[in-house]
Amino acid sequence: MTDCWLNYSICWKVYIMRDKHNPGLSREDISVIYAERETPNPGSHFGPIIRNVYILECCVSGYGSVTINGTEFPITPGSCYVLLPGDSVIHKTDSENPREGYWCALDGISIEKHVENAGISSQNPFIAPELFDPICHLLEQLTQLWVCRDAGAQLRQTACAYGILGVMLQNKPATEKSTLIDIAVGLMQIHYPEPITVAGLAEQVGLERTYFSDLFKQKMGHSPYQYLTKLRIQKACQLMQEHSISDTAYLVGMEPHNFGRVFKKEIGCSPREYMQKLRKRQNKHVIRPVEI
Numbered sequence: 001m002t003d004c005w006l007n008y009s010i011c012w013k014v015y016i017m018r019d020k021h022n023p024g025l026s027r028e029d030i031s032v033i034y035a036e037r038e039t040p041n042p043g044s045h046f047g048p049i050i051r052n053v054y055i056l057e058c059c060v061s062g063y064g065s066v067t068i069n070g071t072e073f074p075i076t077p078g079s080c081y082v083l084l085p086g087d088s089v090i091h092k093t094d095s096e097n098p099r100e101g102y103w104c105a106l107d108g109i110s111i112e113k114h115v116e117n118a119g120i121s122s123q124n125p126f127i128a129p130e131l132f133d134p135i136c137h138l139l140e141q142l143t144q145l146w147v148c149r150d151a152g153a154q155l156r157q158t159a160c161a162y163g164i165l166g167v168m169l170q171n172k173p174a175t176e177k178s179t180l181i182d183i184a185v186g187l188m189q190i191h192y193p194e195p196i197t198v199a200g201l202a203e204q205v206g207l208e209r210t211y212f213s214d215l216f217k218q219k220m221g222h223s224p225y226q227y228l229t230k231l232r233i234q235k236a237c238q239l240m241q242e243h244s245i246s247d248t249a250y251l252v253g254m255e256p257h258n259f260g261r262v263f264k265k266e267i268g269c270s271p272r273e274y275m276q277k278l279r280k281r282q283n284k285h286v287i288r289p290v291e292i
Contacts, residue, residue, distance in 0.1 A: 029108050029109055029110050029189075029231075029234070030106065030107075030108035030110060030111060030158060030161050030162060030165070031106070031107050031108050031158065031161075032104060032105075032106060032142065032146070032154075032157040032158060032160070032161050033053055033104075033105035033106065033107055034104060034105040034146070035102070035103070035104035035105070035139070035142045035143045035145075035146040035157070036102070036103065036104075036143055036146065037100070037101070037102055037140075037143055038057070038099075038100060038101050038102060038103050039098075039100050040064075040093045040098055040099070040100075041093070041098065042093065042094070042095045042096065042098045043093065043094075043095035043098075044091070044092070044093045044098070045090070045091070045092050045093075046090070046091045046092075047067070047088075047089055047090035047091055048067075048088045048089060048090050049088070049089055049090075050086060050087065050088050050089070051083070051085060051086075051087075051089070051105075052085045052086070052107075053085060053105045053106065053107050054082060054083070054084065054085060054105065054106045054107065054111050054115065055082070055083040055089075055103060055104075055105055055106075056080075056081075056082050056083075056103065056104050056106065056135075056139065056164065057079075057080070057081055057082075057083070057101060057102070057103040058079070058080045058101045058102050058103070058132065058135060058136040058139050059075050059076065059077055059078065059079040059080070059099045059100070059101040060077065060100055060101040060102070060136065061077050061099065061100050061101070062077070062093065062094060062097045062098045062099035062100050063075060063076055063077075063093075063094040063097050063098075063099055064091070064092050064093035064094050064098070064099040065091075065092045066081065066083070066089060066090070066091055066092075066125070067089065067090040067092075068083065068087050068088070068089055068122050068125060069087055069088050069122055070088075071123070073125065073126070075099055077099075078129055078132050079126065079132075080126065080127040080129075080131065080132045080135050080136065081125040081126045081127060082115060082120045082125055082127065083125065084115070084120075084121075084122055084125075087122050101136075102136065102139035102140055102142075102143050103139070104139060104142055104143075104161070104164075106161055111165070113219075114165045114168070114169060115165075115168075117169055117172055118165075118168040118169050118172060119172070120168075127168055128171060130171075131167055131168065131170070131171070134167045135164055135167050135168070138160050138163045138164045138167065139160075139164065141160050142157060142160040142161070142164075145157045145160060177215055178219060180205040180206070180207060180215075181205075181215055181216055181219045181220065183204075183205050184201045184204070184205050184212070184216065184224070185220065185227070187201060187204060188201070188224075188227065188228050188231055189231065192228065192231050192232050192235060192252060192253055193251060193252060193253045194253055195253065196228060196253070198212070198213060198223075198224045198225060201224060212224070229262060229266065230266060232252040232253060232254060233252075233262065233263055233266040233267060235251075235252050236248050236249070236251075236252045236254075236259075236263065236271075237267070237274065239251050239252065240271065240274065240275055240278065241278060245259070245260070245271045245272065245275070246259075248271070259271065
């Protein structure tokens, strides 16, 4: 490795730390790990490196290349591409006209299916050229939001990430059944603090209950009830940074007397133990909350 880009090193070290110290953490649906404007030095060379996150990059100007599992792809102005977890990657930039642009690191349990649906693979990492402008605009916004530390910053960052994935998919036709399941997922994400039943969700999207449950599990990998439970516990992990355990249970639509048992089953430790780990991490100045 002749030259090391600090931004990639930071992102890689953060993830190595998370995997080593928190092997049982449950992943969020989509989370932003890092974002910044990229200005590598002329002639920079970095890699090979294997990451466990999704990297999205837009080249605004200049030239370079990215080598994925031994295959080199040229990077030119207007290139927008995704690097997948597990791939061996080498980054190079031109010595006379170095590339510049924006990049972000994303993680989450639902990103894989969105990337696959967009037609992205290790052999075809590039997003359609006509989508460059809206994606680059969202990446620029995400870069600006990354330095914000107010209470709503993470929500706005996540909204940008969803926007980017949505643009990637806008040229892909959606089947009616797939769309109905997406609607059900959206209803869960909005109304998780409220009483929700599988029968009620099925009725709202116009499907028979059993058929709805089968379609949901086929697409999401979990039954509707399992997905709702995981979603509520994920939200609880965030809320417990500022609320008591009993208040958190009510805020995510669960009864306190069942909350501890369900939390431990999903996360692997009790809510009290989780809060103790959170405090320890805060004392060590960890900026972003991690999952248990």
